[in-house]
Amino acid sequence: MAPQPVRRATVDDADVVARLLHDFNTEFDTDTPGPFVLAERLRRLLADGQTLALLGGEPASGVALLTLRPNVWYPGPVALLDEMYVVPDARGGGIGGAIVDRLIADCRRDGVSAIEINVDQADVDAQRFYERHGFQGVDPDTGERAYYFSQEL
C-alpha cells in the first residue's frame, strides 16, 4: 500500500475542509451549519494559527482539525484534536493513520506538550486506533478514565 499523502491545509483549502466536516456531521446525523458557513469560519480560523487542519489523500478524503491552547502545567501548548474524519470510500486505506502520524510529528516539532481527544464510548474502533497511535484513555496511575461533560450556552 502506497503511503498516503498528508498536507497542512491553508486558507485556500477552507472549502475542501468545510465540505469534509459537513459530510462528517451529515453522516453521523449531527447538526451542521452547512459548508458555506463552515468555509467562512475556516477562512478566519485557518488564518489565525490557533486552528490547524491536515488533509489526507489526493484528492483530499480525510481531515483532522486541531486547536492549540496554552496550559499552565506544560511549557508548550496543548493540542485538542477536535475533529477527525475519513470519507467512507477511503476507509481502511491508511489515510487516518497517515494523518495522525503527521499530526503527532508536527506537534512534536512545534513544541506542543500534549495532544488530547474525546472519543465516543461506543466507538471502540476509534479508541483502539488512538491507542495504537500512542494515546491513553486510562490514567496510568489510577486505572481510571475521564468523562467529557459539556453545556451549550
Next chain:
Amino acid sequence: MAPQPVRRATVDDADVVARLLHDFNTEFDTDTPGPFVLAERLRRLLADGQTLALLGGEPASGVALLTLRPNVWYPGPVALLDEMYVVPDARGGGIGGAIVDRLIADCRRDGVSAIEINVDQADVDAQRFYERHGFQGVDPDTGERAYYFSQEL
C-alpha cells in the same frame, strides 16, 4: 449562608492562582512544576486573554482556570474548564458553586458558545456537581458518554 465572593483574577493574582493550583496537584499526588514556575506562566497566560481564572472566597480559597479556543461548529469560542479546586477547609461552603455560576454567567455575557470539562470516572461527586450546574455527561441523542484520551509529547 452568605454568598461567596467571586472575582476575575488579574495578572497581579498570578501568585495566588499558582499557589492554589500547586496545592491542588499536591493534594491529589499529581506532578506540579511548583508555585514559582506556575506563577511565571500565569503572569504570561492571564495577560493574553485566552486563559481566564476566577477566584472564590476572601481570602481566595477556590480557583477555576479556563481556556478559550475557536470552534468551527459554533459562532463563538468554546471554553474548556481546565482546573477547578477548592481548598479542603473551605469545601461545603458554596465556593465551588459560586465560581461555576459566575463562570457560566461570564461565558454567556462574552458570547462563549459552549463550556466543556473532563471529569474523572470515580469522581462521582464532581459529576453530580457539574450536572447540577447544567453540564451533560451523556449525549442526549445517543445516551453515550465520551472518553478523554491524551498523550504527552
